[in-house]
Amino acid sequence: MLKDSQDAYGHQLYDFYRGNKVVEVVERDDGLIDPSETYPKYYLSEYNDWSLRERQAARYVRGRVLDIGCGGGRWSLYLQKKGHDVLGIDISPLAVKVCKLRGLRNVGVKSISEVSSRLGRFDTILMIGNNFGLFGRPKQARQLLKRFCDMTSPDARIIAESLNIYRPPVDPVHRRYQMRNRRLGRMPGQVRMRIRYSIYATPWFDYLLVSRPEMMRILRGTGWKIKRFIESKKSPAYIGIIEKEKASP
Secondary structure, three states: OOOHHHOHHHHHHHHHHOOOOOOEEEEEOOOOEEEEOHHHHHHOOOHHHOOHHHHHHHHHOOOOEEEEOOOOOHHHHHHHHOOOOEEEEEOOHHHHHHHHHOOOOOEEEOOHHHOOHHHOOEEEEEEOOOHHHHHOOHHHHHHHHHHHHHOEEEEEEEEEEEEOOOOOOOOHHHHHHHHHHHHOOOOOOEEEEEEEEOOEEOOOEEEEOOOHHHHHHHHOOOOEEEEEEEEOOOOOEEEEEEEEOOOOO
16 A cells, blocks of 8 residues: 555645645656646546546446456546446545445456456456556566456456557657667556655556557467457547457357
C-alpha cells in the first residue's frame, strides 16, 4: 500500500472531489514535466462527457466486471447503475476513498500485480484511461494476461485503452525518449514516470504505451486476441476489445 506521502494521485483526486483547484504533474525520468488541470476533471467525468470511443467501448461490457485502476470510479459507478456486479481496484487509498464517497459499493486498495482468481470470476476486465499501461513491462503483461485467463469466464473480454506514441506529429523530445528506450532494450513506449501533486509524489513506476501492432504482439500466446479496435480521429488514444481465443476442438 502507498504511504500517504506517496499518494499524489489520490490527494489530487480527493481535493478535486471537494471542489478545490488541482494541477496534476506527470514527471518522466528524462526530466520532462507535464502539468495538467484537465485530468482531475476527466477522472470524475460522467458518461455524457466521455469520449466517443469510451461510450462505444461501454457497449462491450458484459456480466461481472473488474475495473483495474478505477481511479475516481467513473466507469465502475456507471456500470453499477446499469446493474452490473462491479469490483473496482486501485493502488491509491484516497482514490478508493473517493469511490466510496461517490457511492461505489465494492472497491478496494490493490495493485494490478495482486490481481488473481482469489478476487473471484469475471466476465469483463476494464483497463480504461490508458490503463493497459499498468502492465508496466511486456513480460509482466504476458504473465498477467495468462493469469486473467484463469479468472474469467469462457466468453470474457478485456477492454483496454492505450496510446499510439508513433502517430504523427511526434514531438522531438518524445522521439529522443523512444530512441533512448530502444538503446536500453526497452519498448519505445515504456515510460518511467511518477505523479506529483503539492507536497506528494508517487514512487517511480513503468507505464507501457503501445501501438495497435504492439498490443497484438503482446497478446500473442496469452490466450487472448483482438476482436476490434475503437480509434479516435483527433487523438492517438484507442481502445482494444480483447476476447479469449477459442480452444481447438
